Amino acid sequence: MSEVRTAPRGFEGLIKRERYPHTWCPGCGIGLIFNNIIRVLSEKGLDYSNTAAISGIGCSGRMAGYMNMDSVHTPHGRALPVAEAIKLVNPDLNVIVASGDGDLASIGGNHLLHTSRRNPDITVFCVNNETYGLTGGQLAPTTPKGVRTITSLNGALHNPLSMQKIVTGNAQYFYARSTVYHLDHMRECMHAALEWPGFAFVEVISDCIELHGRRLGFKTPHEMIATYGEKYVLAPAGRTELAPNELGIMTKA
Amino acid sequence: MQRLVQGNEATFQGAVRAGASFYSGYPISPSSEIMAEAAKYSASHPEFRFIQTEDEIAAAMSVLGASLAGAKAFTATSGPGFSLMQESLGMGYMSEIPCVFVDVQRVGPSTGMPTLIAQGDLLQVQHGSHGDYYSIAFYPNSVAECYTLVGTAFNVAEEARQPVILLSDAHVGHLYELVDLEALATGVEVLPRALAPLGGHTRHFTGLISDDNGVPRTSDYQVYRRWLAKVKERSAAVAAKHPLYEYRPNPRSATLLISFGIISRTVLPLTEQYGYFRPIRMLPVLAEELREVAKDYRNLVVVEANDGQYASLVEQALKRDVARVPVLGGKVSPAEIADRLAEVIGQA
Numbered sequence: 003m004s005e006v007r008t009a010p011r012g013f014e015g016l017i018k019r020e021r022y023p024h025t026w027c028p029g030c031g032i033g034l035i036f037n038n039i040i041r042v043l044s045e046k047g048l049d050y051s052n053t054a055a056i057s058g059i060g061c062s063g064r065m066a067g068y069m070n071m072d073s074v075h076t077p078h079g080r081a082l083p084v085a086e087a088i089k090l091v092n093p094d095l096n097v098i099v100a101s102g103d104g105d106l107a108s109i110g111g112n113h114l115l116h117t118s119r120r121n122p123d124i125t126v127f128c129v130n131n132e133t134y135g136l137t138g139g140q141l142a143p144t145t146p147k148g149v150r151t152i153t154s155l156n157g158a159l160h161n162p163l164s165m166q167k168i169v170t171g172n173a174q175y176f177y178a179r180s181t182v183y184h185l186d187h188m189r190e191c192m193h194a195a196l197e198w199p200g201f202a203f204v205e206v207i208s209d210c211i212e213l214h215g216r217r218l219g220f221k222t223p224h225e226m227i228a229t230y231g232e233k234y235v236l237a238p239a240g241r242t243e244l245a246p247n248e249l250g251i252m253t254k255a
Numbered sequence: 256m257q258r259l260v261q262g263n264e265a266t267f268q269g270a271v272r273a274g275a276s277f278y279s280g281y282p283i284s285p286s287s288e289i290m291a292e293a294a295k296y297s298a299s300h301p302e303f304r305f306i307q308t309e310d311e312i313a314a315a316m317s318v319l320g321a322s323l324a325g326a327k328a329f330t331a332t333s334g335p336g337f338s339l340m341q342e343s344l345g346m347g348y349m350s351e352i353p354c355v356f357v358d359v360q361r362v363g364p365s366t367g368m369p370t371l372i373a374q375g376d377l378l379q380v381q382h383g384s385h386g387d388y389y390s391i392a393f394y395p396n397s398v399a400e401c402y403t404l405v406g407t408a409f410n411v412a413e414e415a416r417q418p419v420i421l422l423s424d425a426h427v428g429h430l431y432e433l434v435d436l437e438a439l440a441t442g443v444e445v446l447p448r449a450l451a452p453l454g455g456h457t458r459h460f461t462g463l464i465s466d467d468n469g470v471p472r473t474s475d476y477q478v479y480r481r482w483l484a485k486v487k488e489r490s491a492a493v494a495a496k497h498p499l500y501e502y503r504p505n506p507r508s509a510t511l512l513i514s515f516g517i518i519s520r521t522v523l524p525l526t527e528q529y530g531y532f533r534p535i536r537m538l539p540v541l542a543e544e545l546r547e548v549a550k551d552y553r554n555l556v557v558v559e560a561n562d563g564q565y566a567s568l569v570e571q572a573l574k575r576d577v578a579r580v581p582v583l584g585g586k587v588s589p590a591e592i593a594d595r596l597a598e599v600i601g602q603a
Contacts, residue, residue, distance in 0.1 A: 018457070054453045056320075070457050072454060072458050075460065076462065077343070087279065087319075087321040088323065088324040090317075091321045094454075095453060
């Protein structure tokens with residue numbers, strides 16, 4: 003039998019391709035975020051030799067395990083204290099966190115308050131799909147008021163948590179918001195976050211089509227993702243706070 | 256040189272001697288002096304990393320992260336904090352991360368009696384996190400032993416690749432005794448790290464059951480069974496190297512007192528009348544050693560500051576009735592213990 007040769011798919015050194023197929027549903031925004039994190043890491047020269055990836059629990063929490071580097075998949079909500087300790091022990095190692103909104107801002111909310119305050123030099127990529135996808139589409143603290151989930155049948159009763167306000171409540175901060183519709187902007191935010199000498203938090207609005215979007219009436223992931231293009235606009239220069247429908251990078255050194 | 260040293264201080268100094276270079280913690284009585292020592296030490300030794308976290312969950316998780324990053328790492332707490340740390344301990348067992356947790360016990364449950372002595376966390380040490388795992392725990396009863404046993408705990412953690420618990424209690428932790436730490440230090444063996452630090456590899460450390468390559472295998476019972484058998488065997492083999500106890504036979508007595516931690520100091524005067532066995536390795540239970548010693552006695556009595564936790568473990572191990580003298584609510588009275596002892600022996 004002759005040897006089968008395949009064309010390179012890209013980022014061979016940064017993805018544990020042997021673990022594919024991955025766990026995410028077709029159409030899930032995590033794929034776009036994962037792909038672009040990998041692309042940005044590659045452009046920055048970050049790989050297994052100088053970087054470790056930390057995740058929590060949830061669909062987004064599976065990202066670290068597919069990265070071809072030392073990675074830690076912590077219990078639910080605990081990525082930040084683990085990442086901060088790793089950075090403290092080995093300041094030469096680049097430490098990135100990739101996880102979801104429920105993990106980082108709900109069960110891990112106390113750690114978000116305090117790790118961001120202590121300002122270690124780590125970069126956090128937060129997938130915000132406004133729901134708990136892995137467990138079936140429950141209400142998350144990021145679910146907008148009025149949105150129906152399987153645990154908020156008449157619509158979410160409360161206003162959503164602002165991760166922006168938690169992070170930018172500190173004396174120094176890096177906070178960026180982008181979406182899976184705005185891929186160039188997403189990468190720009192990720193690049194800037196990795197360059198930031200301190201705690202950098204990138205929130206990426208993303209779709210969970212199968213366990214959230216379809217219940218909201220979206221027929222396809224494309225339809226759901228396209229709404230981000232309609233809803234979100236780039237913040238005008240000089241802003242110190244992003245409005246709920248704005249994308250941008252907020253920093254204070 | 257001899258000087259007055261507190262139990263909690265000795266625990267910290269012993270950890271440093273054992274190679275610890277990371278401490279994270281959250282203040283809680285009666286363990287707080289260990290964290291204060293860590294803060295003080297790190298101020299003049301920047302290679303020793305210290306972080307005061309927002310809660311005990313973060314403290315315990317930081318210990319795991321620090322250990323993975325290359326530091327011998329530990330934390331200290333008391334009951335309420337130890338409850339919050341069970342999640343991290345579970346990951347420590349599942350992901351096979353060497354580290355040391357010190358539990359300076361106080362009266363529980365819940366906030367209980369924060370400054371008073373108890374020994375009621377024993378079964379939590381054994382089974383406090385969910386699922387099956389194999390705890391190893393040591394329990395000093397003197398300041399000198401705080402210093403040496405924490406070193407044993409660090410070595411066992413590396414060898415067994417798991418969290419190891421150093422039990423203490425409000426009185427052992429706050430006890431001041433004349434000790435010569437420098438002299439004790441010369442006898443301490445320090446094992447190297449079992450794990451290469453993070454960076455330069457492609458390993459995956461996960462709380463999920465995973466195969467030898469770190470790939471999660473959450474639907475394969477064979478992978479789970481193989482993993483559990485492996486850690487069970489390794490844990491038991493390492494623990495077996497440290498069958499630590501103190502035994503003072505009393506051929507004139509038909510009764511063996513079993514006691515540990517500060518309560519073992521309280522019952523010492525009673526060794527005139529009774530045999531005395533002090534387990535130092537609390538978990539796994541010293542089944543063979545106890546069986547050997549216990550065969551010379553008709554009555555076994557565990558005197559402990561809880562309602563019979565170790566007694567139940569001894570009963571299980573020896574398949575013999577064990578009488579209980581509970582020392583409850585932080586009141587430790589030799590006279591009360593002697594009276595209660597006479598009563599239970601009279602009933603036997």
